[in-house]
Amino acid sequence: MTPSAGRQTYLFPRWRPVHAARPAMSSPWWQWVASTDSLTARLKAAGGGKSFRVRLLRQGVGWPLPDEAQALGIGPKRYAWLREVALCLDETPWVVARSVAPLTQLKGQRLDSLGERSLGSWLFRQPDLVRGPLEATTQRPPFASLNGIEQDGTWGRRSVFTHGGLSLLVQEYFLLAMADDLDLPSR
DSSP, X not given: OEEETXXXXXXXXXXXXXXXXXXXXXXXXXXXXXXXXXXXXHHHHHTTTOOEEEEEEEEEEEOOOHXXXXXXXXXXXXXXXXXXXXXXXTTEEEEEEEEEEEGGGOTTOOGGGOTTSOHHHHHTTOTTOEEOOOEEEOSOOTTTGGGTOOOOEEEEEEEEEEETTEEEEEEEEEEHHHHHHHTOOOO
């Protein structure tokens, strides 16, 4: 991203198919952004013994952002369950994530009871889980600074998971602290 007349411009529009982002992405980042396994498990392994914690930043009912509503195939003024978390190693946020699910589709899933457990601990146990295509971005997580977390990131990724009649958008943004701790390139 580069400053331009007081505004930020980005390498490409907000979200693109992950393969379209591949030419701008280093090989180490590709392994993180394009992976389809559990991010929680990958972070714990990369942390090398550091304590892992999910810090719940915000959870409740609200309106999805326009691009989130579009990804879920719902109207922008439809209520959704929203959850924002920081995935921390030794209390340092490495990743911030935002999950969005249409309220009308929750049907007793009780996702609001996850607390400070990772969404992946529930998600990857669902036998009929289907993950949609991955998309990538270089934009900052729009919600991180509202929660007092550094908003400078490297890459973000998102995909829609479906389980039964539930569609769940999961967006994950990798922060500079992770890049620094793992000695990853800036892009």
